[in-house]
Amino acid sequence: MAVVTYREALNRALREEMERDDSVFLIGEEVGEYDGAYKVSKDLLDQFGEWRVRDTPIAENGFAGLGVGAAMAGLRPVVEFMTWNFALLAYDAIVNSAAKMLFMSGGQYNIPIVFRGPGGAALQLSAQHSQVPDPWYANIPGLKVCAPATPADALGLLKSAIRDADPVVFIEGELLYNVKGEVPDGEHLVPIGLADVKRVGDDVTIVAHSKMVQVALAAAEKLATDYEIEAEIVDLRSLRPLDTDTVITSVRKTNRAVVVQEGWPIAGIGAQVVDDIQREAFDDLDAPVARVSGLDVPMHYARPIEKMIVPSLDHVVNAVKHVCYLD
Amino acid sequence: MEQEVSQQEAQQERRVADRDRPDVDLSAYGRELLHEMLWSMLLSRRFEEKCAEAYQMGRIGGFCHLYIGQEAVAVGAIRALRSDDYVFTAYRDHAQAIVRGITPRAVMAELFGRVDGCSGGAGGSMHMFGADVNFMGGHGIVGTHLPLAAGVGYAIRYRGGDQVVLCFFGDSVVNGGPFHEAFNMVAKWGLPVVYIVENNAYGMGTATDRVASVEQLVTRGHAYEEMHSERVDGQDVIAMYDAVTRAADRARDELRPTFLEAVTYRYLGHSMSDPAHGTYRTKEEVQRERQNDPIATLCDRLISQDLLSQEEYDRLDKAAIAASEDAAEFAENSPAPDASAIYENVYRDEYLGGLDRRDAWR
Numbered sequence: 128m129a130v131v132t133y134r135e136a137l138n139r140a141l142r143e144e145m146e147r148d149d150s151v152f153l154i155g156e157e158v159g160e161y162d163g164a165y166k167v168s169k170d171l172l173d174q175f176g177e178w179r180v181r182d183t184p185i186a187e188n189g190f191a192g193l194g195v196g197a198a199m200a201g202l203r204p205v206v207e208f209m210t211w212n213f214a215l216l217a218y219d220a221i222v223n224s225a226a227k228m229l230f231m232s233g234g235q236y237n238i239p240i241v242f243r244g245p246g247g248a249a250l251q252l253s254a255q256h257s258q259v260p261d262p263w264y265a266n267i268p269g270l271k272v273c274a275p276a277t278p279a280d281a282l283g284l285l286k287s288a289i290r291d292a293d294p295v296v297f298i299e300g301e302l303l304y305n306v307k308g309e310v311p312d313g314e315h316l317v318p319i320g321l322a323d324v325k326r327v328g329d330d331v332t333i334v335a336h337s338k339m340v341q342v343a344l345a346a347a348e349k350l351a352t353d354y355e356i357e358a359e360i361v362d363l364r365s366l367r368p369l370d371t372d373t374v375i376t377s378v379r380k381t382n383r384a385v386v387v388q389e390g391w392p393i394a395g396i397g398a399q400v401v402d403d404i405q406r407e408a409f410d411d412l413d414a415p416v417a418r419v420s421g422l423d424v425p426m427h428y429a430r431p432i433e434k435m436i437v438p439s440l441d442h443v444v445n446a447v448k449h450v451c452y453l454d
Numbered sequence: 455m456e457q458e459v460s461q462q463e464a465q466q467e468r469r470v471a472d473r474d475r476p477d478v479d480l481s482a483y484g485r486e487l488l489h490e491m492l493w494s495m496l497l498s499r500r501f502e503e504k505c506a507e508a509y510q511m512g513r514i515g516g517f518c519h520l521y522i523g524q525e526a527v528a529v530g531a532i533r534a535l536r537s538d539d540y541v542f543t544a545y546r547d548h549a550q551a552i553v554r555g556i557t558p559r560a561v562m563a564e565l566f567g568r569v570d571g572c573s574g575g576a577g578g579s580m581h582m583f584g585a586d587v588n589f590m591g592g593h594g595i596v597g598t599h600l601p602l603a604a605g606v607g608y609a610i611r612y613r614g615g616d617q618v619v620l621c622f623f624g625d626s627v628v629n630g631g632p633f634h635e636a637f638n639m640v641a642k643w644g645l646p647v648v649y650i651v652e653n654n655a656y657g658m659g660t661a662t663d664r665v666a667s668v669e670q671l672v673t674r675g676h677a678y679e680e681m682h683s684e685r686v687d688g689q690d691v692i693a694m695y696d697a698v699t700r701a702a703d704r705a706r707d708e709l710r711p712t713f714l715e716a717v718t719y720r721y722l723g724h725s726m727s728d729p730a731h732g733t734y735r736t737k738e739e740v741q742r743e744r745q746n747d748p749i750a751t752l753c754d755r756l757i758s759q760d761l762l763s764q765e766e767y768d769r770l771d772k773a774a775i776a777a778s779e780d781a782a783e784f785a786e787n788s789p790a791p792d793a794s795a796i797y798e799n800v801y802r803d804e805y806l807g808g809l810d811r812r813d814a815w816r
Contacts, residue, residue, distance in 0.1 A: 152612070178611070178612050183639070184635070184638055184639065184642075186631075186635035186638065186639070188601065188631060188632055188635055189601045189604070189631075189632060189635025189636055189638070189639055190601070190635075190639065191601070192598065192599075192600070192601025192602050192604070192605065192632065192635075192636070193601045193602070193604045193605040193608055193636075193639060194605060195601070195602050195605055196590075196601065196602035196603060196604060196605020196606045196607075196608070196609070197605040197606065197608050197609045197612070198605070199590055199602065199605065199606060200540075200605065200606045200609035200610070201609065202608075202609045202612060204605075219595055219598055220598070220601065223594075223595050223598055224593070224598055224599075224602060228591075229799050229800070229801070229802055230576055230799045230800055231573060231576055231577040231581040231583070231591075231592075232573050232576075232577065232581070232583035232585070232591060232592075232799075233571070233572070233573035233574030233575070233576050233577065233583065233799060234574065234798065234799040234802075235573070235583050235584075235585040236583065236585065236590070236591075237802040268800050269800055269801070271801075291803060292801075292802035292803045293801045293802050293803055371811070402812075403812075406812075
């Protein structure tokens, strides 16, 4: 077990998969000479050369579509978006081409491609650079969606995504790149579509993904210390397929649930999780399920307002107290 | 109003100016190829006439964009390819699919939404696919497939192959982003792609020169220095064949992409739900363009050069009608997809969780 950052884990996943399979290549803005805007692709250009680590013009729809075409011809592209905010310009390539090609060709052309980059708010980047794209992609049949919270999951899920036969949207946490964690030394694969219990507890289930797992873990420590509440934390890890079974199993044990997501509330990932809970564990619930979401506004620039918008440890603690009838 | 009329006249003049066909000796192409190209154009025409009939009878649903009038573009271009080359096109794709080698039966069954369709009945008119003949679809969003074609070109160079990608699209595409994004990458990286804009004078009901800032669409290609750009008479199958032959050589030998503007004309409406003329173009204009029919003019040239007899033509035309009838009969008898196929081909890999779980009670 080595302790590495989330960024280093992603870099290792790319390197290992590119060494293993010469049909894997990386394409995107600044991925080569610059080592990636967030340094995820550090040193890969030197090792693999320009056809396998391709710097592109700033033309998201163009290079994402190029990736889809290369996948139709049998390659395994990893398309990096500098951030998911810019991928809105490539939405057509991802949704209309990548997600539907296998289907509308009657099974003739699968698209083994990974679209990856950071999502979510960082620090004072304001409206156009601070948003959570999760539900825009989780809504689409034909896509798979991953959003890892830890270095180990980042490594194992990215490797699985690259090996997957279908298009995978891989949403990294912009504020997670420096987070450190233990990572297995040997081959490490995490299956797509499998949630993970990050903390065991009997009193309440907190469902979260990506950066909100870190927030939930901190909240759980406070809940244990201050209120003697032991929270169980289910990290979704994948948003499509959504591992409802792991969520339901936990809720049946704790009888209470708080669903946390960083993004906007309407039609968010949390809404789907709550729907699954009410349908499959209705009789197990001792309280209505609570949701914690980002506030329903574009992101403000001013730091005090930004802090109010993004879900925090206190928001999660308050929601847990609410479902435990302690408020 | 006067200005409008003179603009129309100017446009007409520009289009006609492209049609000074040199009186070349066609025998050099060989009877076999010439007859083959005539056959392909006739088959496309008769097949699509059958499509129109089937659409009116309610056998074909949704959008149905017919290619009648433009056959020389697809036939001349695709015949210039090797069998391991690739073809992309937009949603006006029936003729391209057939010319590339998908059977009329499989294309018609797809139009009918049946299991024997070339996309299993899942795609319909706009999404013909044929992996066995490298026919990469049938794409329904204007401009969306130009970067995809660049991607296949990228894969070819990545592997050191010498295939070529041919990518057809309509004239509206040249005003949108994907066109320029794809052209820039293909030109900069030397990808073996031949782009063909089929300038049929209208993007749906909007005359091309009402919305494009250039008089000739080929001008757009000149911005990309590494790309060879050329205007071709799209109603002349021989000119198309020659231009694409040169373009394919250029891509294979020099790793240099090509942009061809094929000047052509669509006789019918944008889709089956539009009239052939009315709001945006006159009956007289359509009649005038029909005088320059790509099939009739090829026939005249072949007959005048003793490369085709009237009997041979009649035989080919009869066979094209028979093949179209056969395709429709085959499609009629092919079953619709079974309900059990509803979740098929959404994913290639096994999908954890089950797509249908939330609809369990339906």
